[in-house]
Amino acid sequence: MAYSMDCSVSLAATMLLIAGIGNRDVSTQMVDSEVISLLDPGRLKSLKMIQKYISKLNDEHISLFSLIPYIRHEVVDTTKTLHEKVNLWIDDNIKNID
Helix, strand or coil: CHHHHCCCHHHHHHHHHHHHHHCHHHHHHHHHHHHHHHCCHHHHHHHHHHHHHHHHHHCCCCCHHHHHHHHHHHCCCCCCCHHHHHHHHHHHHHCCCC
């Protein structure tokens, strides 16, 4: 990236950080994507089941990426990581589907 911008690596990194901070949606999507990728296959399957259930209830498609911000707000405990919050939320809500 620095080569194509004809600048130093540190300047390119700084510009990338500034753009990420300025565009909160992009940085949020990156974090949410990372959280989803950290889920084990069983948890991901459960999250997808919950997603389909919510989509069916609302009669509209709800994406996995729209669930993560909801979970972030739903689970207020600040002593847990976002990954832990997602796991707890999945455990609490998968019971309602079966």
